[in-house]
Amino acid sequence: MSNVRIPAAVCSAVTEILEGSHDTLNALFETAGAPGEPPELAHHSKWKTWMQRAGNDPKVDSLQFLGCLIEEFMDLPPVDSSDGTDLFGVKTTSPLEAYNKQRDRLNQVLEEHGFRYYRGGRVLLDGSPEPIPQSVPVNTNDEGSIPSNIEDLLRIIVRGLPRAMQPLTHRRKDAQPLAFTSEYDIQDLLHALMRPWISDIRPEEFTPSYAGCNTRMDFLLPAHNLVIETKRVRSKSHANKVGDELIIDIEHYRRHSACDHLWCVVYDPELYISNPQGLIRDLEGQRTTPDGMVQVKVFVFGASA
Structure with a gap:
């Protein structure tokens, strides 16, 4: 009590x-x-x-x-x-x-x-562990499920992104529809969906240098040692480069002391990625080198709910 x-x-x-x-x-x-x-x-x-x-x-x-x-x-x-x-x-x-x-x-x-x-x-x-939400928006694959930890919660949010986009892209008469045409659009929606449940979300924090350069994380959740990186596939040629971009990102993130888990969220509205399951298999799992270790998860989804 x-x-x-x-x-x-x-x-x-x-x-x-x-x-x-x-x-x-x-x-x-x-x-x-x-x-x-x-x-x-x-x-x-x-x-x-x-x-x-x-x-x-x-x-x-x-x-x-x-x-x-x-x-x-x-x-x-x-x-x-x-x-x-x-x-x-x-x-x-x-x-x-x-x-x-x-x-x-x-x-x-x-x-x-x-x-x-x-x-x-x-x-x-202040300082107490954040409560797990009693109920959260779910997609059809998670209907009736209740998250028991932060990973379950984020999985529901990420998989529900297409459903969250739908009422924003098909708005009521005279209301300006939103178009998710850039990675920033995806990041803003994801940020908005996470904010009611996660108090400490740090967008655009720098990673340690790799190959002579550093990069900005999309989102760092320091209480959970978890980073979320978003990608929007722009064209067929970009689809062929997404895997290489994520490999470079992984090398940056595993050097960050607050990143034990990396979630890569890839939005491919035109389905330019011909083998999304192959991309997931190639990148997911524990990536370990003498410089550090990170557990990688990859989500690839299109525009339909």
């Missing part, structure tokens, strides 16, 4: 985002596991006092309690249908903008006091 004291500043910040009647918030606190009867105090003081009481009660899992209180606010932003102006055309603060400011402030207060919020009502102390 996480018997962690909830600082007064955190209690105040949470109180600022609570909305509803006394009966509504009484039910929320009781469902979250608040101990005892509701304090007989004014609205603002009541919730702050009750939170502090819960944080000091050894029978209460204070981190779970805190997560339950803020889960709906953190995970459910308002629907913003305004155009940012009032009836007279004067620019106003939209509900979504106001929400984002409140959410950023709460996140800042939590982090200043050694806490970190994760989707699904999970609050952990």
Whole structure:
């Protein structure tokens, strides 16, 4: 049980985002596991006092309690249908903008006091292992699966990239469709899909020099000693060079002290690679030399989901 004291500043910040009647918030606190009867105090003081009481009660899992209180606010932003102006055309603060400011402030207060919020009502102390998501987007091959470790999670995200692209390339009427025409496009989508689950993602970190030059990693996940490298096949001639490019990348990455695992994600929308399974077999596995060792995984996928 996480018997962690909830600082007064955190209690105040949470109180600022609570909305509803006394009966509504009484039910929320009781469902979250608040101990005892509701304090007989004014609205603002009541919730702050009750939170502090819960944080000091050894029978209460204070981190779970805190997560339950803020889960709906953190995970459910308002629907913003305004155009940012009032009836007279004067620019106003939209509900979504106001929400984002409140959410950023709460996140800042939590982090200043050694806490970190994760989707699904999970609050952990800084330095604790990241929780495995309770549910994540899956493709048809992973339907119903629940990841048990970071590799399972990343495998679902990577294999689901074509499905994630589909609603962005076929958008609603008058909405600008997105075209995944460069490696940067693939990197941005992958980055966006990872961010809710992985707190420390470092894009474009340099690798140690190999053959007189160095290169930038696409993504380094230092907590997991894992690097992700993306490629987009541009033409038939480029398809013939992708394997050689990845071999050079592997030589760079195995020299990096924070890279034990390398995932190579190759997007081939026109199916220019004639033998993707051969490419995977040639590159996957443990690559060891006196300079270092790295475990390589390769994914090759086209445009269809």
